[in-house]
Amino acid sequence: ACGGGDSEESTGGEEANGGEEANGGEESNEESEGESSEGSGDGEFEEQEWQIVTEELQGEVQYEYAAEFASRIEEKTDGAITVEPLEYGALGSEVNQAQLLQQGGVEMAVMSPGFTGGQVPDGQIFSLHYFFPADPELTQEVLTNSEALNTDLRAKYEEHNISPLSFWTEGSMAWTSNVGIESPSDWEGLNMRVQESPLMRETYDAYGATVQSLSWGELYTALDRETVDAQENPLFFIESASFHEVQDTVTISNHNNYIAMTTVNTDWYNGLSDAEKDLIDETVAEMQEWVFDEQKQQNEAGLQAIEEDTEIIRLTDEQIAEFKEAAEPVHEFYRNEVEGIDPDLYDKLKEEIAEITGE
Amino acid sequence: MLTTLITIMAIFLLLNFPMMIPLILGPLIVMLVYNSTVTMDLLMGQLLTGIESPVLLCVPLFIFAADIMTAGKTSERLLDFVGAFVGHIRGGYAVTTAASCTMFGAISGSTQATVVAVGRPMRERLLKVGYKDSSAMALIINSSDVALLIPPSIGMIIYALAAGSGVSVGDLFIAGIIPGIIVFLAFATYSIVYAKVKDIPLAPKANWSERFKYFRKALLPLGFPILIVGGIYKGWFTPVEASGISVLYALILEVLIYRTIPFKKIPSIALSTGLVTSAVFILVAGGQLFTWVLGYAQIPQQITEAVLGSDPSALYVLIIVSIFFFIGCMFVDPIVVILILTPIFVPAATAADVNLIHLGIIVTFQAALGSATPPFGVDIFTASAVFKKPYWEVIKSTPPYIIMLLAIGALLILFPELSLVLID
Amino acid sequence: MNIVKVIFQKVDRAFMKLEEFILSFSIILIAIMIVGNVIAREVFNSGAFYFAYEVSKFAIVIATFMGIGYAARKGRHISMSAFYDFAPFKVRKVMMIIINFVTAIIMFVMAYYTYQYVMFEYNTGAITTSLQLPRYLMAVFLPIGFLVAGIQFLRNTFVNFTKKASDKVYLGTDAVDYNDDKDKDVKLEDISSI
Ligand code: NA
Numbered sequence A: 001a002c003g004g005g006d007s008e009e010s011t012g013g014e015e016a017n018g019g020e021e022a023n024g025g026e027e028s029n030e031e032s033e034g035e036s037s038e039g040s041g042d043g044e045f046e047e048q049e050w051q052i053v054t055e056e057l058q059g060e061v062q063y064e065y066a067a068e069f070a071s072r073i074e075e076k077t078d079g080a081i082t083v084e085p086l087e088y089g090a091l092g093s094e095v096n097q098a099q100l101l102q103q104g105g106v107e108m109a110v111m112s113p114g115f116t117g118g119q120v121p122d123g124q125i126f127s128l129h130y131f132f133p134a135d136p137e138l139t140q141e142v143l144t145n146s147e148a149l150n151t152d153l154r155a156k157y158e159e160h161n162i163s164p165l166s167f168w169t170e171g172s173m174a175w176t177s178n179v180g181i182e183s184p185s186d187w188e189g190l191n192m193r194v195q196e197s198p199l200m201r202e203t204y205d206a207y208g209a210t211v212q213s214l215s216w217g218e219l220y221t222a223l224d225r226e227t228v229d230a231q232e233n234p235l236f237f238i239e240s241a242s243f244h245e246v247q248d249t250v251t252i253s254n255h256n257n258y259i260a261m262t263t264v265n266t267d268w269y270n271g272l273s274d275a276e277k278d279l280i281d282e283t284v285a286e287m288q289e290w291v292f293d294e295q296k297q298q299n300e301a302g303l304q305a306i307e308e309d310t311e312i313i314r315l316t317d318e319q320i321a322e323f324k325e326a327a328e329p330v331h332e333f334y335r336n337e338v339e340g341i342d343p344d345l346y347d348k349l350k351e352e353i354a355e356i357t358g359e
Numbered sequence B: 001m002l003t004t005l006i007t008i009m010a011i012f013l014l015l016n017f018p019m020m021i022p023l024i025l026g027p028l029i030v031m032l033v034y035n036s037t038v039t040m041d042l043l044m045g046q047l048l049t050g051i052e053s054p055v056l057l058c059v060p061l062f063i064f065a066a067d068i069m070t071a072g073k074t075s076e077r078l079l080d081f082v083g084a085f086v087g088h089i090r091g092g093y094a095v096t097t098a099a100s101c102t103m104f105g106a107i108s109g110s111t112q113a114t115v116v117a118v119g120r121p122m123r124e125r126l127l128k129v130g131y132k133d134s135s136a137m138a139l140i141i142n143s144s145d146v147a148l149l150i151p152p153s154i155g156m157i158i159y160a161l162a163a164g165s166g167v168s169v170g171d172l173f174i175a176g177i178i179p180g181i182i183v184f185l186a187f188a189t190y191s192i193v194y195a196k197v198k199d200i201p202l203a204p205k206a207n208w209s210e211r212f213k214y215f216r217k218a219l220l221p222l223g224f225p226i227l228i229v230g231g232i233y234k235g236w237f238t239p240v241e242a243s244g245i246s247v248l249y250a251l252i253l254e255v256l257i258y259r260t261i262p263f264k265k266i267p268s269i270a271l272s273t274g275l276v277t278s279a280v281f282i283l284v285a286g287g288q289l290f291t292w293v294l295g296y297a298q299i300p301q302q303i304t305e306a307v308l309g310s311d312p313s314a315l316y317v318l319i320i321v322s323i324f325f326f327i328g329c330m331f332v333d334p335i336v337v338i339l340i341l342t343p344i345f346v347p348a349a350t351a352a353d354v355n356l357i358h359l360g361i362i363v364t365f366q367a368a369l370g371s372a373t374p375p376f377g378v379d380i381f382t383a384s385a386v387f388k389k390p391y392w393e394v395i396k397s398t399p400p401y402i403i404m405l406l407a408i409g410a411l412l413i414l415f416p417e418l419s420l421v422l423i424d
Numbered sequence C: 001m002n003i004v005k006v007i008f009q010k011v012d013r014a015f016m017k018l019e020e021f022i023l024s025f026s027i028i029l030i031a032i033m034i035v036g037n038v039i040a041r042e043v044f045n046s047g048a049f050y051f052a053y054e055v056s057k058f059a060i061v062i063a064t065f066m067g068i069g070y071a072a073r074k075g076r077h078i079s080m081s082a083f084y085d086f087a088p089f090k091v092r093k094v095m096m097i098i099i100n101f102v103t104a105i106i107m108f109v110m111a112y113y114t115y116q117y118v119m120f121e122y123n124t125g126a127i128t129t130s131l132q133l134p135r136y137l138m139a140v141f142l143p144i145g146f147l148v149a150g151i152q153f154l155r156n157t158f159v160n161f162t163k164k165a166s167d168k169v170y171l172g173t174d175a176v177d178y179n180d181d182k183d184k185d186v187k188l189e190d191i192s193s194i
């Protein structure tokens, strides 16, 4: 049972598991790229069944990812290993999926870094504004190649028996409001509904907005009746939750990305044969490109639907620079003040980002 | 596995164990025996998850507000007011009862509170003008059930929770308004006809200065639903937060303005609220454990396959749901029934394209109906205890009401618009 | 001997007062949080009550689990008493003894399992988002609540063997079966349901 996806220990974006109706659930992933199936057949793999649980519904990015992953694994092993993708709620609507994975209730999970209940405070780094590149393509590049994330942050999750095998974007976050947010000063006096945390308070305080805590199940009505003035989510989710119906404007702000991780239970993964580990690692690596295209397509479709009745504001580079300037002190706050943060990881990631953006 | 689960739960239920025991023990044993890979920690975590939803916060607050008003004079002011206007017409006191229950239901979320707050003073008035005790009690029990349909409604909140995401409590509240009014109108009509046939004597007609006096005295309680609905509409507060505003308003009314409750009595009222909250919420916690195990073991699919077949129509789903909830609530407390049956039927309802708000109205309605229906509906026992009347006396005059409610139930199934027209 | 009894009674009263304080204070706290949050937002346009929902969550958890024992003492747990109510005195007596005893055992088992769960939460180091408090602080009320409830259900069992219970069935140490106490005035606070 749940009051509407309020399992939100998320610090990142809004849970796309607020779970409005699954949009269609079209499955476009029967054929896979079909390359690289070395070591398939020949009974190299024992018959196994894995489950991969996601925080989203059929048709949404995480689920489609899991389904595509499943079909690739099955093909590569000639059906010896089958993977069952599970949509949000398949294991009881309010199950804490991170805990389920930690305890080996499932082998794999797609989850957002914030859903681990603050066990890894460094997961909050993804919710910093204008820390990662504003261009999602560059962000995906950082996520794929960063040693700070794929080695150092992974190690921190592994202390909790969760191994993130990859990080990827589900699209950048957008702000919805009635005022049309174009510069930091537009935030002055607004009530922003976002998952409450010290970092979020500091973040929106930097723009002059107030963070309001409000139960997730009441957000739609609260936006409609102007109990709160603004909220943030990825485009495809704004569309599926119909927030644009009750908001006049959507600002494509690119202030951060909604990040997902492909994770496995650490003990389980370490107990696999080398061939099985390679199989998973290789498939996860291939999926980075696939999922980038998938989210892009879904977010563009979402944007198109939103555009029909809501004004879209695309920030110019100058406007983004203005926001970035306002947001930067919060990066320092995060590095120095937020409980349990590893400053070295922050510094290393910052350097890696600078390398990629060439700043 | 399903048989084990049902057997364990049925045995402990029928033996009069506290209902938290079957709710917790059933799923626990099933998981221990059939799914030992799932750790106990995960299951225990569900007990917390179940009561963590912010939407649930309005349950204690609505109960608190109702407790304050019951301890004070709010309900009697409403009775005096309605009585002054319609008391003199044929069946006027019965209509007053139905109307006052509806109004009190609109400011409290609870059937039981309505039975106590409105039923007790109203029964005395009904007896005085010549009603038989059994017909007075039947009227009170059934009118109080409207409280479950008129917002705010604790039954609806628990349904929304059990139905999962995508079901807004606010929408449910609005959807309940027309069905609630239909029930009131049916009862009022019946009361007038009954009074004509039985030739119940007329009460004296109030003059306009009396009417004005009672209107003035009832003004602030009457402002209650207006403030709540208006405040939600204006965006001052959300439906959940409205429960807190109810408490504030009730306190201002009873403690500051009318001074019917001394300030130092508030903790003892809160204690009684806390006790009910604990008794209800331990069931909600256990209900989440139960729901989780159901989902994990894919039991809803098994049950709905068996009961509904593979591709049931929306109408068929609604009829089956009605029967299950009606019968369930005839025996077991509506909270428990809603917690147990909702997650079982929601997947099938979704698959059959049943609107979940519409389903919520059907569920709440049947829960209200079932809990007023013999043999074991909880309202009957409440009335029996509150009015100190034997069981038989309490149920003797209920059949006409049950028949009316069954007919309205059928209307609500056949015409989803009755529930849905007010939401967009 | 008498002294022991007096001390026991005093401790029992004090503990009951504590339970009552916890229950009523939790409810009042939730009301203050929710109303405070609305006023802060609507009147002062402020997020000063940012902790409102989290504090309320703590309060509801505390009220729920610390209330199990108190509700048992008052015989106020919701149950399906239809068949029980029609049973003769002796059957009711035996049933109430068995029900309370078995329930006590189940409560102790739950106290054990939830204690394990607290240790699990403790080891994960999970914290709450708003106040950044360790989550095990919330979980800790589960084993405490079940333990207290277990003890109370045991006491409910034994009270039915005492002399004062020779002609009455006790639902809880402070609650005579309504079937044996027909004259008692039933108030709203005696009804636990919606
Ligand atoms: Na909901």
Ligand code: NA
Binding pocket: B105, B106, B107, B108, B109, B110, B146, B147, B148, B149, B150, B151, B152, B153, B154
């Ligand atoms: Na109501």
